[in-house]
Amino acid sequence: MSDRSRTYLKDLRTGQLAEASLIDGVSRDEIERSESLWRPILLESLEIRQRSGIAKGSWPEHSHWDWRKKHAATEGLIAYRMFGVECEGDMQGLMLVSTAGHPCRIAEQRGKEQVYIDFVASAPWNSRELVDSPRYGLVGRVLIATAVQLSLAEGFRGRVGLHSLPQSETFYATNCGMTDLGKDTKKEGLRYFETTPAQAAAFLR
């Protein structure tokens, strides 16, 4: 089931806020359309980087994510929720979260329930790593705020956790104010971040 509510992104071409839709329960058709728009841009960008001899380490780290597969693997499972932000008729960002099976790790809230962000990504035309002039800003912030709001709605008091790709670590630590619990050897060595209720409240202010 899909539900839409109003949110706002920053149009980086004008500097103005732009009205957008937050979609709770992104449909298969919406995913198909997003992938068909995102994929060619990502592939072109990777080809340019390959031809230019740019080291793989500086390529966008989520470029191989296949949202069709993620949607198919989680469709109908109530432990998962997929959110999207749509603006100008196009999907500007996607996020897959789980609401069960990822207990908190920070000592003061160890074992408590939280919203775990499995995957979150902006459309390629919003990524500074991919284009010189990104279209929309605040996509990541809107989606992380959505995860915090979901955590509050579920009674998890704003607790949110995720494993970050190296290119996004600063965003989660600095912009979102999450606690960095270090590298997780059981998750490809990615750093694990988590919010406390106080951090979540501060982030939403």
Add this chain to the structure above:
Amino acid sequence: MATDKKTMTLNLTAAEMAALEKLSDQKDLSKTAVLRQALRLYQLIDSRLAQGELLYFEDKDKKNKSELMVL
């Protein structure tokens, strides 16, 4: 965010209610939230087992693994 919810009456034994209250207290969740979490996990595990995957508990220190059978 989707908020459409249905209401139902649930009949529990005293032992089941005591377990629910204990989990509610330990997890800092309402009893409804505990039951919703249980349903999410049950559906997720059932779905993965139906696809042929197995569920194990692993002893952190002894490295023993035991398969959990879910009916």
